[in-house]
Amino acid sequence: MTKSVPTGKLGRSGVAGKAFLKVGGKQLTHLAKRPFLSESACRKHQQALDDDTARILFKAFSQLRGTALKIAQLLSMETHLLPESLRRELSKSYHQVPPLGRPLVRKVIQQAFGASPEAVFSGFDFKAFAAASLGQVHAARNGHKEDLAVKLQYPGIDVTIDNDMQLVRLLVKRTRYARLLLSSLDEIEQRLREEVDYRLEADNTEWFQHHLSLRNVTIPQVHRDLSSRRVLTTTCLGGEHLEQWLRQNPTQQSRDHFGQLLYDVFVNSFYGLHALHADPNPGNYLFTEEGTLGLLDFGCVRYFSAEFVTLMPKLLRAYMDQDAQAIIAAYQQFGMVSNMSDEALQAFYDKVLQPFGDWLTKPFKSGRFNFAGHSVSYTKEGWESFRQLAGVNKIDGLADEFIYFDRTFFGLYQIFERMGATVNMEHRWLV
């Protein structure tokens, strides 16, 4: 057997307990050493300790796999506690729940519709063709010979989320980051809860289908009669995922075309609809030969307040003009730097904001920006300042929106780089 996921709550607590001991041990060593260290050495030591703590914690999570790993991934994205290398490692790990065999597939369908898969669909492939977050996707056909994608959720995943949230909370409670981590966890739990209710995803999918009308962008059609809390049936969009598509060595024209489409989807969703359909994860897009872009997975749609949507272009404008006053004013409106002294503000601007702004506006200034062909990749160049910015204490919800927005932007840039696309970033939305 290749997988060794400790499944029972006891087994999972065992893993958590071990991590607990380790973290505790590290803290003790630090306390023992502290009296003998100079102040700066002490601080340095504390920093190393914190990094160690984060490492141990996240290692423990990834041993739990399943939902705990997913929580850990979200947490690492949310808090930026981990060094980039580890964060990337974590995001690559497989947060797959065990696959559903035929008896369970049968059971989930039976529970949802009171009939067997054969009776509900005119064709149903018991072998899943894709993994979904917390479930898997099957190909099927309905009476009208329409190709469908049926997403099924592993039974009892909500109970597992409860247990895992408890465990993770227990783990982080004793660390120095407790306050930050715990508040992020609340948000993550909320998001996971939404994600396991497929009816919400059905609502979101339909909402986007009604409101986002962009040429060459397709959104699957929900079949309400074949959907429930744990089953989501939609039309099956053709096309390939990013990596598959890239393997066929698409032309530069095609790369640019899709890059532009992705960018347009982003701008239109944000400015037109005040919503973003998902994290920019390569798995959420389908590329077709005909040049249409399919959007998948509306499980974690993020909505933005009108206030934020109007503030954002102002901030970008200020960055373009290198207007320190306006930039700081915007951040103050986001509630991010409100309790800083003037000197501290100036230092913050020089150290964090200005480099970030230079980096951020580079593509905007050049009109068409080529994401390929930089000796140091564009996102890598901006990562440090981006990280510092995201690490600023959040004070209210607006700041949350800001961080999420930035992260989406960043993820999108990474995809452009992967695609090697040149994208026209000239803003229709820049005031």
Added chain:
Amino acid sequence: MKVSKQEKAKTRKRILQAASDVIIEKGFKSASMREIARRAKVGDATIYNYFATKEKLLYHYCERKQDEVAEALKQIEDFHEYSLQEQLQQLAETELALWLPDREFLAEVFELTFYSSLAGNVNLAGTRKRFKRMVEDMIDAAIEAGEIPDQPYRELLAPLYWDYFIGILAYWLKDDSADHADTTQLIDRSVEIIAMVLHTGMIGKTLDLLSFLFRSRIYRHLEILEERGSPWQKAKRRFMGGDDD
């Protein structure tokens, strides 16, 4: 009036269903044969032609359930293409699905059999036999097809799976998670282990090991006994021998 065989079977079925309903409502002790008869629309005396006692009703109901489970499994068209693991899991899941409307009834059965007297176990023999037959059939088919190696002590496997499944049922009866999802996960994970044990012929190997240890132990013990010759360390003193003064 002559009653056809078919009609008899129908009436039997009706009585069993009525028994389940009444027992769920009132509990086994307070359920009366008379009420069951009325619910099934048969005469107060007629019911005894079908079932001599209330207990018999209970156990026959369990037997009928097994027939229904077997029937439901036969209805799955590609069931013979399932792996042994999937088949065993499907068996357990189908049992639960069909027991679900009678969950309280099943709780009564457990109360009367596993939780109290040994007599129940004897009475459930018919049910066990039907269940075992299904499991044996699955295992035999898997061995014939070369999916798993031939199993030593093969006749032990079906009874073991029965015992396992009784445990699952007991867990299920106490499972208060939504849609009994905990039981679903328990089955999913435990059947995987069972299938692994069968695939590797682990049962035979474990029993071989045990019997080896057992024999070598016993053998050594026998040697020690022989060495001793006399069970006593030395001769006993005479009775009252030290009591001279």
